Amino acid sequence: MSESPDGIRVEGLTVRYGQTAALENATVTIRPSRVTGLIGTNGSGKSTLLNSIVGRIRPSSGTVRIDGRSPSSARQRNLIGYVPQTEAVDREFPVSVRDVVMMGRYGHQGFTRRVRPADREAVDRALERVDLTALAERQIGALSGGQLKRTFVARCLAQEAVHLLLDEPFAGVDKASERTITRVLRDLADDG
Ligand SMILES: Nc1ncnc2c1ncn2[C@@H]1O[C@H](COP(=O)(O)OP(=O)(O)O)[C@@H](O)[C@H]1O
Ligand SMILES: [Mg+2]
Known part of the structure; x- marks a missing residue:
């Protein structure tokens, strides 16, 4: 068999x-x-x-x-989405939460990196899922640890991969962010 x-x-x-x-x-x-x-x-x-x-x-x-x-x-x-344990981020680099989440769409955009409506929609959905819609335009240097981790989780969600791997998703994360991430993972699993 x-x-x-x-x-x-x-x-x-x-x-x-x-x-x-x-x-x-x-x-x-x-x-x-x-x-x-x-x-x-x-x-x-x-x-x-x-x-x-x-x-x-x-x-x-x-x-x-x-x-x-x-x-x-x-x-x-695009079978695998991955959130590393630690991310080498330059917190001084002027990039917004939305910019980081959009990076999850690179694999969908082809080499021209042209942003299509489907990319914007996937980013909006991912931001919504992790409760970051209100902070979408904020610079990543001005985020708490939990908000930054949720940003990386959202980037992974925007990628719309089949399997998601998260390395220590709760390390250095506040309780509210932990609950949000847990709920998102459960919902995704329940949806198959
Ligand atoms: N780049 C590296 N070079 C040498 N040793 C490493 C490296 N990365 C991890 N290790 C060692 O490999 C072992 C497993 O590490 P790791 O996979 O990071 O464990 P965990 O994620 O469970 O804490 C540890 O003994 C660690 O010190
Ligand atoms: Mg580790």
Whole structure:
């Protein structure tokens, strides 16, 4: 019997940074249309696992399949949206919340980066989902930690990818933002 390839499958994954084995022979299946939590102590390899799934890290051995595809193929097909644990943001750079969320649409815009009505609508929907509509024109340098994290979650939502990976979405985040992010993830899973 052949199994459905839907979801994320990691098999026998080993990742080394020099001499350090960050992951050793890790096997995980993440099924679609549900919220799955990954829990572990600091340094246990959670970020390494997510980075391997999105193809930012090349494993020493093992396989990663997203709906049956390799990480690079999955990225080309917009199967994966990703919110990294830490984002190298220049808070002084004059960019608004809306600008950051629009970055989630780059993959839809082709190389001309022409913004279409569908892009604007996806950005508006994402901002609404994380309660940032009122702050859309604010510079990111003037956001709280929770608001900034919600901005990155909104960018990920605007991408309209199939699977969303969030690395420590509640770190440094206020309770209200945590509730908002939790609700969004549950709603998306309930909607399939
Ligand atoms: N770029 C890196 N270079 C060397 N070691 C790293 C690097 N990134 C992570 N590690 C090490 O790999 C292990 C797993 O780290 P990480 O995946 O970040 O864990 P977690 O996200 O669960 O806190 C830790 O021992 C960490 O110190
Ligand atoms: Mg981590």
